[in-house]
Amino acid sequence: MKITTEAGERHVLAITVDNEAGVLAKITGLFTARGYNIESLTVADISSDHALSRITIVTNGPPPIIDQIIAQLDRLVPVHRVVDLNDAGEAHVEREIALVKVAGTGDKRIEALRMADVFRAKVVDTTLSSFIFEITGTSDKVDRFIALMRECGLVEVGRTGVVAIARGPEAL
Amino acid sequence: MTEMSGADMVVQALVDLGVDTVFGYPGGAVLPIYDALYKHPTIKHILVRHEQAATHAAEGYARSTGKPGVVLVTSGPGATNAVTGITDALLDSIPMVVLTGQVPTTLIGTDAFQECDTVGITRHCTKHNYLVMDPDRLGPIMHEAFHIATHGRPGPVVIDIPKNVQVATGTYSVPEFIQHNSYRPQVEPDADAIAQAIDMIAAAERPIFYTGGGVINAGPDASAALRQLVSLTGAPITSTLMGLGAFPADDPKWLGMLGMHGTYESNMAMNRADLIIAVGARFDDRVTGRLDAFAPEAKKIHIDIDRSSINKIVPVDLAVVGDAGRALDALIAAWQAKGHKARDLGEWWRRIDGWRATRCLDFPEKKEPDADIMPQRAVKALFDATRGRDPIITTEVGQHQMWAAQHFGFSAPNRWLTSGGLGTMGYGFPAAVGAQIATPNRLVICIAGEASLQMNIQEMGTVSQYRLPVKIFILNNEWMGMVRQWQELTYESRYSNSYSDSLPDFVKLADAYGWTGLRIDTLGQLEEGIAKMIDTPGPVIVDCRVAKLANCFPMIPSGAAHTDMILQPSDVTGTMDDEAKALV
C-alpha cells in the first residue's frame, strides 16, 4: 500500500492575532496537528499598544485545504482576522529580506559585488575577505540571488520569510 | 472590585458564575483553592478517585444539564491525568472549565516538583487555555473562560493557576458584559441562506434530515424545533450517535442511527436521497463510510455553528453558519411564511419501507429460560423495564455502546451520554456519576463493557462516599468484544490480546465497596434481575453475562460504502485488503 498526497497551490495568509503568550505555538501547532504546510512564517507586533501581532504564513495545499486552514485559524480564540492574499481580486505585494555572507578574494569577490549591484543588494558589512549583502524582494528574487552567490563563495544566509500586504488604499 | 486572595477570587468567580458543583482532586499546587472551598455553603466539591474521572464526571454533568462542567486538579500528574477527558470534551463539544494548579511563577520552567507545561500540553486539546500570572487577571479570565466554554461550539477551557497567584492578593473584578475582542461566533443564521434552504427542502423529492450533537448542544428548544420542522416537511430523519434523543425514537419518521453501526434504512436513505439537511453534525468518518460513494445523488445543506466543520470532509451545496436552534426556528418561520405544504413523499417513503423490511436490527436468539442472553436482548429488556422512568443512560465504549445506541430508544435530549468523537473507554461510569450528581432523583444507568468499566472502576468509592444511586449494567462478554469483532473481520480471528482475562468477581467487588451486586446468567433471570436493580435503593452493579461471541451488526466495514453493509454474521469474509486495514 502506498500513501499518496495531493498537489497544492501557494497561498499567502495574513493573520492578525492578540499579542499574547502561546499564540504562535497555537497557530504553528494547528498546522502540524492537521498536517498543513508552512513554507514561511513571520510574526511581529504591529500596534502602538502592543495588543496585536500580524502573522504572515505562506502555505501550500489544494483549494479545499486552503479553505479549511482559513476556517480552522479563524475559530481560534485569539485570532482576529485571516485574509487570504491570493483570493481572487486580492492583488498584493510580497517582500522578503535576506542577509547573505560571501567570503573570498580576487575575481570571485569582484563578481559577487557586480551581481549584488544588478540585484540592488546593499553591502551592509565588509572585511578584506568578505561581504554581507542585504537583499529585499520577492522570495523568487532572493532565491535567485542566493543561487548566484553560491558560485561566489556563499558562506551563510539568513532570511526573514515573507511579509505581504494587499494593494490599494484599504486596510486589512 | 474587592481585594482578596487569588484562591478566594477563584471561588468567588465560581459563585458568581452560578457553579454549584466542582469535580476534583487535591494536591500541593491547589491547596489554597481547596482551603477557600472548605465547608463552602453553596459549592459542592465531589472528590473523585482519579482526575480522568473528574473530567468525565464533569462531562456527564454538562451533557445531562446543558450547564458547563467544572474540574479542579493539581499541577503535574493531576493535570496530565485530566488530559483524556479534556480531549474527549473537545471532540464531543462539551462545555467544561478545568482549573489546574501550577508551581509558583518563580519556579515555572525549572522542572520544579510536579511541574508540567499544562498550557503547552493542553493547547491543542482545549478550545482555549490560560496561564494566569497576575491575580488581578483571575476575575476577568474566569468569566471569559466560562463564556468561551459555553458560547459558539462548546468545548473545554483550561485555566492554569500558579500557586503564588492563588496566595497573593489582588482586585477581583467582574467584566460587566463579555464581548471578547476576537472570539465572536456567528449564532444567527444568514436570512438568504435560510430562504435558499427552504426552497431546496420544498423542492426535494427524497429529502432526509441528518442531525447530530449540535442539536443537543443548542438546548431542548432546538430539539422541539427539529420535531416541528420534521413534521412540517414530512421528511425522514436519522442521527449520529451524539444526536440521539433530539428526535423521538418511536416516531415513524425516525430511521434510527446512521453510519458504521447504523440501520440499513438510514444508510440506504442517505445514499439515495436527493437532499440531505445536516444539522449540527459533522460528516465524521464513522458516518460517511467510503467518501467517494457517500450520498452521490444528494444536494447537501449543512447547518453548523462551526464554519470549519463545513466543507471539511464533504463539500456541500449550501452552508448555514449559526446555532442549530436558531437556524431551525428560522427554517420553520420561513417555511410557514412562504406557505409551503409538506410535499407528497409517498414514493420515497415506500422505498424506505422496503429497506426497513430487512429488519436489520433483528438478531438470532434462543428463547428458553436457560439460554444465553443475547446482549441486544439485554439492552431491549433494560429499555422496556425503564420506559416511563425517563432514565439517563451512559455507556462505555465497544459493542455494548453500539447495541445500546441501536436498541435503547430515546425520546428526549440530554438522556444519552456517550463518548463519540474520542471513543474513550472509561468514560461511561464517571459520566454516570456526574449525571447522577446533577440530577439526584433520576434513574442513571451506565451500560458498560467489562473491559471498559475497569478503566475507571475506582470511582465505585466516589459513588459510595456521596451515596449516589448509580446503576452499572455490565454486558459481560468476557471479551473486548469490539476488538475481537474487528479481528474476526480483518485478521482471520487471530485474537491478539482481546480476551478479558482475570476478571474480578463484580458481585464481590460491589460488596467490598458497600454496593449491591447482582449477577444475571440466563435469559430466564434477565427481567427479574433488571427489576431488582431498579428497585434496589443505592448503587447497584449488575454482572449480566451475555453470549460471548455475539457481534454487532449491521456494520459498514471500514472503507466500504453505505450500500455495502454487512447485515449478519454470515456476510463476514474474515480478510481485508491493506487499504481497508489501514482505516480505523
Ligand SMILES: Cc1ncc(C[n+]2csc(CCOP(=O)(O)OP(=O)(O)O)c2C)c(N)n1
Ligand atoms: C482508552 C481506550 N483504549 C482502547 C480503546 C480501543 N477499544 C475500543 S472498544 C474496545 C474493547 C471494549 O471492550 P468492552 O468494554 O468489554 O466492550 P465490548 O466491546 O465487549 O462490549 C477497545 C479496547 C478505546 N476505545 N479506548
Ligand SMILES: [Mg+2]
Ligand atoms: Mg466486553
